[in-house]
Amino acid sequence: MFQPEQLVLARLRRGYKKSQLANEAKVSPLAIANYENGVHEPKPEVLERIAEFLEFPSSFFMRDLQVEAIPADAASFRKLSRTPASLRDSALASGELCVALNRWIEDNFQLPGTNVPDLDPEILEPEGAATMVRNQWGLGIAPISNVLHLMESHGVRVFSLGQQCREIDAFSFWRDQTPFILLGTHKTAERTIFDLAHELGHLILHRHLTRPSGRAEELEANGFAAAFLMPREDIMSSGLYRASLSEIIEAKTRWKVSVAALVYRLHELKLMSDWEFRENFKLIGQRLRRNEPNSLPREHSAILSTVMATMRKEGKSRSEIALESIGTFQSDLEEFLAGLTMARIEGGSEGQDQPRAILRLVR
Numbered sequence: 001m002f003q004p005e006q007l008v009l010a011r012l013r014r015g016y017k018k019s020q021l022a023n024e025a026k027v028s029p030l031a032i033a034n035y036e037n038g039v040h041e042p043k044p045e046v047l048e049r050i051a052e053f054l055e056f057p058s059s060f061f062m063r064d065l066q067v068e069a070i071p072a073d074a075a076s077f078r079k080l081s082r083t084p085a086s087l088r089d090s091a092l093a094s095g096e097l098c099v100a101l102n103r104w105i106e107d108n109f110q111l112p113g114t115n116v117p118d119l120d121p122e123i124l125e126p127e128g129a130a131t132m133v134r135n136q137w138g139l140g141i142a143p144i145s146n147v148l149h150l151m152e153s154h155g156v157r158v159f160s161l162g163q164q165c166r167e168i169d170a171f172s173f174w175r176d177q178t179p180f181i182l183l184g185t186h187k188t189a190e191r192t193i194f195d196l197a198h199e200l201g202h203l204i205l206h207r208h209l210t211r212p213s214g215r216a217e218e219l220e221a222n223g224f225a226a227a228f229l230m231p232r233e234d235i236m237s238s239g240l241y242r243a244s245l246s247e248i249i250e251a252k253t254r255w256k257v258s259v260a261a262l263v264y265r266l267h268e269l270k271l272m273s274d275w276e277f278r279e280n281f282k283l284i285g286q287r288l289r290r291n292e293p294n295s296l297p298r299e300h301s302a303i304l305s306t307v308m309a310t311m312r313k314e315g316k317s318r319s320e321i322a323l324e325s326i327g328t329f330q331s332d333l334e335e336f337l338a339g340l341t342m343a344r345i346e347g348g349s350e351g352q353d354q355p356r357a358i359l360r361l362v363r
Helices: 004-014 018-025 029-037 044-054 058-062 085-108 126-136 147-153 189-205 215-229 232-236 245-254 259-268 274-287 302-313 318-325 330-337
Strands: 075-077 157-160 170-175 178-183
Touching (some): 004 044, 004 085, 018 029, 018 044, 075 085, 085 170, 085 178, 085 318, 085 330, 126 189, 126 215, 147 157, 147 189, 147 302, 157 302, 157 330, 170 189, 178 189, 189 215, 215 259, 245 259, 245 274, 259 274, 302 318, 318 330
Antiparallel strands (some): 075 170, 170 178
């Protein structure tokens, strides 16, 4: 049976207007609106043209994924007012497919439960919230060895935004008490890690926000991320008072952040004067604008890597996983895994340094 909401999801995922789809399907825009509203069903030949243009299997439009649309005000978007509606809608549609993919993973694997604290932002400012999360997660003031693995171990589901939404850094949302982050993975490892911590800040500080995030919320999420990755006590005892840029470049790997992020944090904690801050950023602009020095290896998802490796051992291809989990071609699945799963290595496993027992196959 034709599912109207699947047509809406597919069209928004590809970023098309009703008029564009109508032109390719050789029907009127009113006909497309009627299909999406459930007034009429498309004839088989029309559905074939729709499926071909949107690059979805015809069967996708007959399948009920049972995933509710994600309202724009339920997700944290940076620069929301400057994000084109089509790009925002494409990202939200990607989020809906990732919810369906996560449900399939949960049906087949035992995943960590959610352990993300529900804090009152009226009481705690960003730095205090970051300290509370660190304490609850048993981190103290020590640097975090792998931020992505840490978040996954506490129930945060992380997927990639892929190339289609390249202009969006990241966004996050809650669905059925489960936190999701969709991450742009095309940037440096340092910026991706900071984006992860930034979105964790949104998930914690703005969990009950009833309006789209603005500049104030973005600054709060940045403050949370800086404090979460670079705890005040650890920075203060680091010996970086009035440090030179070369010393900062050498030290930044301890906290897995960019040179710019560490400079900001040192200035915020009064370990760098206003003049030194400005001079360092001049040097960063002149020397480091294109390349992050002393670069870090990219973090990969323990959950997604393990799921794909286990399914491969079970004889299931990624193409089969895509159809079974979200009803799409493999290309969409690859978008949600992009930059988060490692290439296959000798012995058929996926990468190294994966935490043991983070999930197991459900039999």
